[in-house]
Amino acid sequence: MEEENKTAEENKVENQLLDEPIPVKDLVLMTILSLEGKAWAYLDLIAHPETQKHKKDLKEAKLAIDAIEVLYKLIEGQLSTEENKDMQIRLTNLRLNFVKK
Numbered sequence: 001m002e003e004e005n006k007t008a009e010e011n012k013v014e015n016q017l018l019d020e021p022i023p024v025k026d027l028v029l030m031t032i033l034s035l036e037g038k039a040w041a042y043l044d045l046i047a048h049p050e051t052q053k054h055k056k057d058l059k060e061a062k063l064a065i066d067a068i069e070v071l072y073k074l075i076e077g078q079l080s081t082e083e084n085k086d087m088q089i090r091l092t093n094l095r096l097n098f099v100k101k
Contacts, residue, residue, distance in 0.1 A: 025078050032068050032087070039064035039094050043101055058101055065094050 041048040042064060044056035072087050079087065 025075050028071050028075050032071050032090075035064045035068050035071075036090060036094065039068070040097075043094075043097050045097060056101070058098070061098055061101070065091070065098060068094070 037046075037049060039061050040046045042055070042057045042061035044054050047054055069091060072091065076084060076087075
């Protein structure tokens with residue numbers, strides 16, 4: 001019985017494995033999207049996902065926006081024209097809302 005459970009667990013892990021590793025560019029994009037959510041939350045334009053509460057903190061918002069810009073510059077040359085345009089729009093929207101606060 002123990003071997004059957006072990007085999008089932010091993011099969012479960014194997015089913016979760018990817019054929020190819022996730023490219024770093026994609027991880028950077030996921031990080032950017034995560035930071036974007038934090039920036040909006042710290043601008044107090046959405047509730048924080050972790051607490052569902054509002055908390056304005058412009059220093060934290062600025063840090064998130066600055067980090068997005070740095071990460072974006074690292075991968076800018078690897079993005080398509082459409083991806084670059086989308087990222088520039090995201091950054092512009094964050095910056096404009098930051099200035100309004």
